Amino acid sequence: MAGRLEGYAALVTGGGKGIGRAVVDRFIAEGARVGVLVRSQGDATLLRDAHGDAVHAVVGDVRSWEDNRRAVAETVERFGKLDTLVPNAGVYDFSDRFETIAGEDIEKRYREIFDVNVLGYLLAARAGLEALRASQGSIIFTLSSSSFYTGGGGTLYVSSKHGLVGTVRQLAYELAPDIRVNAVAPGGTRTSLGGPAGDGRALDAIAGFEDMVARNVPLGFLSEPEDHASAYVFLAARAESRFITAEIIRCDGGIEVRGRRHKPKETA
16 A cells, blocks of 8 residues: 655655654655755665665755755755655753853853754755745644743753744744645653753663653653654645644643543552
8 A cells, every 4th residue: 555655755854863763764654755964974874774765865964054955955856846844853951950051151052052943943944945835845843842841951942942833833824825834742752862062961861761751741651753753744644634734733642731640549
């Protein structure tokens, strides 16, 4: 049977690891061919080894207009069009408290977080406009449970993710009816999401991270990147979501209701 994205061409930024890589893998399994903007040649090699001609990896920096433009151009040249764009690359601040950041360091830290988490998304979207308009395609942003709730990061990270809610809504308004703009907002996920260059920390290396997430979501477990991929497929597939724009799918274990429900003890 044909996949749900048979004949589609997509581009995923930050698709070498984590949720981005899970989206790439699932899109290809559903029949799509995928361009991927990655940071390292090592990630590019792993993608080609896994998917052969179904993937085209471009090594670059999501903060660069030229690299985003080149990723779109090479994807269209390789696959003939662009149906879906997934701006996904991100960096984390590891819940560093605002008061611990020296005043003279705020601008640098702001640039480290916002240039990847927000500017990178805007550059990708702008680079893809012409090709997406030609295909009547869609943009699917990767947001976060931190786009809606506090406590999942520090002030800079949470601010960047809250800001993207407005980005989704405004772009959905401006680009309709030609381009649909939606998002997926994953909650706690087992990934190697890191901080800015040189930070050295990784989300999945935080002591107690899995138990903390399990305690604080009703479904009671830490998600895997693959748990979110179907939401992207749904939003990409025209046959399934052609009347949906400005929507953000929360894939976060039910964090809105805060806290895991414990089963009542059995009575004798």
